[in-house]
Amino acid sequence: MKSKMIFGFHAVTSRIRHEASSVEEIYVDSSRVDGRMKDLLQTAKAAGVRIIPADDQRLSNIVGTRRHQGVVAKASELSLARNLDELLDAIDGPPLLLVLDGITDPHNLGACLRVADGAGAHAVIAPKDRAVGLNATAAKVASGAAETVPYITVTNLARTLRDLKDRDIWLVGTSDEVEKNIYDVDFKVGSAIVMGSEGEGMRRLTRETCDMLVSVPMFGSVESLNVSVASGVCLYEARRQRL
Numbered sequence: 001m002k003s004k005m006i007f008g009f010h011a012v013t014s015r016i017r018h019e020a021s022s023v024e025e026i027y028v029d030s031s032r033v034d035g036r037m038k039d040l041l042q043t044a045k046a047a048g049v050r051i052i053p054a055d056d057q058r059l060s061n062i063v064g065t066r067r068h069q070g071v072v073a074k075a076s077e078l079s080l081a082r083n084l085d086e087l088l089d090a091i092d093g094p095p096l097l098l099v100l101d102g103i104t105d106p107h108n109l110g111a112c113l114r115v116a117d118g119a120g121a122h123a124v125i126a127p128k129d130r131a132v133g134l135n136a137t138a139a140k141v142a143s144g145a146a147e148t149v150p151y152i153t154v155t156n157l158a159r160t161l162r163d164l165k166d167r168d169i170w171l172v173g174t175s176d177e178v179e180k181n182i183y184d185v186d187f188k189v190g191s192a193i194v195m196g197s198e199g200e201g202m203r204r205l206t207r208e209t210c211d212m213l214v215s216v217p218m219f220g221s222v223e224s225l226n227v228s229v230a231s232g233v234c235l236y237e238a239r240r241q242r243l
Contacts, residue, residue, distance in 0.1 A: 003075065005063050006140075007069070007071065010143035016044055025074050028041065031055070064136075087122065087150055087152065091122050098124045101197060107141050113142040114142050117142075119238070125152050125157075127157040158205045169191065170190060173207055175213045176201075182216055
């Protein structure tokens with residue numbers, strides 16, 4: 001099974017707690033003796049995970065960044081849903097999906113995964129092209145959500161959206177340019193909330209495929225929200241309606 005590197009306290013601790021058997025070994029900065037590191041080492045030892053001391057430079061070389069916080073894990077890929085049909089067939093009740101059209105910043109992707117997990121979204125869907133992909137930085141920012149929320153990439157996003165419509169899933173696109181807002185939507189039915197990229201928003205074909213466009217109402221001086229914050233606002237409104 002293919003292995004990948006996970007780094008950062010949240011991501012590594014979450015993987016050990018949820019799927020300790022998938023963690024082959026962890027590399028830790030031997031110079032760190034603070035409480036956070038002691039807690040991680042205790043968790044790893046209790047789970048029987050092999051611990052390898054390393055220095056800061058070696059950890060940076062392994063993951064290609066100095067933002068590893070002193071801990072890196074080598075772990076096998078988890079087998080979440082392998083494709084969209086498999087995912088949708090397994091959902092009991094109306095699906096709640098987050099669609100990201102062209103997110104290129106791994107920090108935004110990680111934050112979107114985190115709010116998707118918090119709101120109980122069934123999956124995050126994104127195109128394979130013009131998107132960042134689930135790299136190590138995105139996984140770190142996701143704080144464990146990359147291990148629990150299926151992240152499904154598709155070759156043709158517009159076709160995938162049409163397939164969702166065929167399954168009676170309502171496509172709700174977000175735009176700053178429309179008057180109708182998220183509080184005018186019935187999210188109790190199967191719903192896919194579609195977010196555009198950080199700068200350009202949704203692509204034209206994506207926009208035209210949506211069943212409706214809504215905005216997140218803004219009451220202050222800024223014109224819009226970061227895509228991950230807007231995703232959280234929309235997903236939690238959908239979850240509120242379903243409670």
